[in-house]
Amino acid sequence: MSAAKSPDLDAYFARIGYTGSRMVSHATLDAIHRCHAETIPFENLDIQLGRRIAIDLASIERKLVQNRRGGYCFEQNTLLAAVLRALGFAVTMLLGRVRWQIPDDVQTPLVHAFLRVETPDAGLHLADVGFGSMTLYRPLRWQLDAPQPCGLEPRRLTRRGDSFAHQALIGEAWGDVYIFSPSAAPGIDLEVSNWFTCAHPESAFLKNLRASRTVADRRFTLLNAEFKIRHADGRVEQRTIATADELLVVLAEFFGLRFPPGTRFGQPGMPWPQ
Numbered sequence: 341m342s343a344a345k346s347p348d349l350d351a352y353f354a355r356i357g358y359t360g361s362r363m364v365s366h367a368t369l370d371a372i373h374r375c376h377a378e379t380i381p382f383e384n385l386d387i388q389l390g391r392r393i394a395i396d397l398a399s400i401e402r403k404l405v406q407n408r409r410g411g412y413c414f415e416q417n418t419l420l421a422a423v424l425r426a427l428g429f430a431v432t433m434l435l436g437r438v439r440w441q442i443p444d445d446v447q448t449p450l451v452h453a454f455l456r457v458e459t460p461d462a463g464l465h466l467a468d469v470g471f472g473s474m475t476l477y478r479p480l481r482w483q484l485d486a487p488q489p490c491g492l493e494p495r496r497l498t499r500r501g502d503s504f505a506h507q508a509l510i511g512e513a514w515g516d517v518y519i520f521s522p523s524a525a526p527g528i529d530l531e532v533s534n535w536f537t538c539a540h541p542e543s544a545f546l547k548n549l550r551a552s553r554t555v556a557d558r559r560f561t562l563l564n565a566e567f568k569i570r571h572a573d574g575r576v577e578q579r580t581i582a583t584a585d586e587l588l589v590v591l592a593e594f595f596g597l598r599f600p601p602g603t604r605f606g607q608p609g610m611p612w613p614q
Contacts, residue, residue: 345397347422348405355405356380364428366462373467373479374556376420381410381553381595382472384538384545388605393538395530397422410551410597413453413470414534420469421455430458435533436506436520440474451537452518453530456482466497466506473552473561474508474517492559492572549605549612551595560594564611567594584613 353359356375361368386393386403394400395414403409404419411419421431435450442448454468457479464482469475477491487494487509494509495517503521507514525533537545551562557572562581567590569577581587584604591597608614 346426347397347401347419349423349426351401351405352419352423355408362427364460366459366465368427369424369429369457369459369465369467370478372423373420373469374477376416376469377475377477378553378555379596380404380416380469381551381597382412382416382470382475383410383551383595383597384412384549385409385551385591385597385599385605386411387538387545388549388610389603393534395534408596408598410553410595411470412472412537412545413468414530414537416470417453417455417468418530420467424455424457424467432456432524433530434520434522435525435529436518438518439505439516440471440508440518441515449533449536450525450529451533451543452520453525453533454518454520456522468506471517472550473559473563475552475554477554477556480506491554492557492570547610549610551591551597553595562590562595565613569594581613587613 356379358372358375360371393415395418400415400419404411404415421433424431434454434456436452436454437448437450438452457465457467462481465479466482467479480488480490480495480497482497485496485498487496496507498505498507500519503519505519506517508517537543549564553560559570561568565581567579567581581590588599588603604614
């Protein structure tokens with residue numbers, strides 16, 4: 341990963357439609373986080389096109405900003421971290437173990453990257469624009485056991501021994517989204533975790549096509565051939581995508597991801613239209 345290059349702030353802000361203050365404050369962090377989540381979708385389509393995921397800043401800016409694509413956590417949160425640091429925020433990259441909808445007895449690797457961000461007026465926050473269907477819409481203040489409106493469902497941080505858990509409230513039950521240590525993740529660990537996520541034969545990202553985007557009152561998600569729109573009031577619209585051309589239309593209309601006609605993702609026999 342490159343630490344020397346500075347991000348093109350003007351290009352990034354144009355990409356996410358942000359025209360607000362660049363002062364280091366909670367309000368700035370909150371507004372940038374919301375604009376990013378609304379505009380740059382989570383997606384793993386390069387993996388399904390047979391490409392490895394590069395997480396140096398130049399590659400990420402070219403893909404997510406210049407080429408108006410999306411990406412997953414190592415891309416999304418590396419970009420957000422670089423932008424926030426350039427503005428003067430204190431940012432620490434963290435790694436966590438995904439627990440969302442995973443049985444308690446199943447172990448998971450450290451494959452989710454996200455941020456701890458400090459503001460002078462509101463202290464520490466957890467910022468995360470790269471967790472797919474459970475991506476935060478707004479940063480989560482670092483206040484233990486305090487439910488906060490950070491997405492379509494309340495979120496909170498809670499202690500788990502020497503670690504922490506980011507949780508979401510579904511119905512009346514809190515569920516772990518991921519668990520993590522507060523220690524900074526070294527760059528080499530991010531490289532290894534990114535390689536596992538995009539290249540290991542057992543990675544779920546090789547076996548599934550995913551895209552999601554969150555706005556203030558709804559969330560768009562695509563898992564293989566299943567497309568859903570989940571509304572803030574709990575309503576869910578769902579349909580099964582029948583053809584490869586329909587998949588391209590959905591990606592363009594709801595995620596802003598445009599590919600040439602005839603583009604096909606993955607190998608024949610994958611669980612989405614070929």
